[in-house]
Amino acid sequence: MRNVSKFLVFILMISALVVNAQDVPIPSAWSAEIAGQKAIMIVTDGHFSMAYFDAKDHQFGYTEGGKWSMASDASVKLVREYHTKDTAMVGHEDIVDVDYDGQRLFIGTQAWAVLDDGAPGDLGGAWMITGRKRDGEMQPMRRGSRITMKIMSGTRFQWIAYDTATKKFSGSGGGTYTSTDGKYVETIDFFSKDNNRVGAVLPFDFDLKEGDWHHSGLSSKGDPIYEVWSLRE
Template sequence: MNRKILLFILGFCLCINNFLNAQSIAGVWQQINKSGHTTTLICTENYLMFAVYKVSDKKLVSSGGGSFEILKADAKTILSYKRDFNTEDSTLVGLTVANIFSIDKKKLTVAQGPLAGTWSRIEEKANPTPLSNALWRLRAKEDKDFKMQTVFKGPFKTIKILSGQYFQWASFNIDTHQFFGTFGGVFSKNKEKYTEKIKFSSNNIKVVGTSFEYDCVLNGKDWIHAGQTSKGERTHEIWEKGY
């Protein structure tokens, strides 16, 4: 291959890589408005979830999530986001919205749409756990007879998104647009123990501010998760990395 062409290709690939790295929104972002509402936005490389909640009265205001991609058009950077669930308006589920955005140091600015506004990046611990920066989907769950039941892939989804130390869980049906619940907060992993501290919950505000510890084993792409629910009931689940 001609040396000039090879250098051009290498240079072009380097520019694309630098652009994607510079525009990556992976991590956790936050907004706090004048009404005292906190909005936490967690992003992996291709999926996001957000929750608006009020710390003072433990109230979840709204939440949403879905897959996204970053596009370049007419020298503008576009965030294209497809809704999987939306607590404010279920008729928007399945629709895609595209908005201009920019990143300047630790600030993410989205021009308009459901993620509009200026977001501040939350600095997280330098050494993430093997669970971190990923989307997980419930693959199997123990029933009342202590038998593991497969959760087949389909329109009904129970997923959990984790950054370095923040998480959000959500359950919904993308075909019927039904929303079954969400909760989230911060997590930690110490050897074979996984702990969640709840900052918001759509179904049970009594758990907000409390912590729950679970046994945690990673086996390939599987995350084996066992302990007790907020109701004191036994839980034993297998989560699979990916969507």
């Protein structure tokens, strides 16, 4: 009986150490070095994005992302909405093995180190632009296959403009952000259209109204902007 009790205690101790994919913090951000490039992955509830770029010369590599869902306790289903390196992957479904040890996330054999677990930012989630002020009037954005998304963890952001029907990619940029006392500030780490923008710090005002993100300030060109972003389903 004593040996049985010791065995049960051992099993309980091992069980307490088991962490599976369902325990991954959402939203969160992760980093890895893949094929000589820096990779940043942002995961939110139901959406993900990966960006690859050279951290030394600031050259943008490519980005891919879309929707995810649990396939099992140890695997996820990925459906890509964009893939700038291989457009044939758009719409393709993959089932990939996922493991999480409390610090590192393994997707297949690739290890990702955690950057944040959704804190401290106020804007974690996958947002889609739904309105823009023009000539003093707020105009709703027509919904269609063209999507402008901004995906956020607690400290990282990435925006992506793409078309799921034509598979056309219009641009992407990302980096770190802070959101404090109504001030939203971006620091750019990569930008597909102009790597000279890397390092730029862009301050904006932000407010959350009825679940929507109201974003205002000056664009990188110095033009006034007022945008409304809504969480994606």
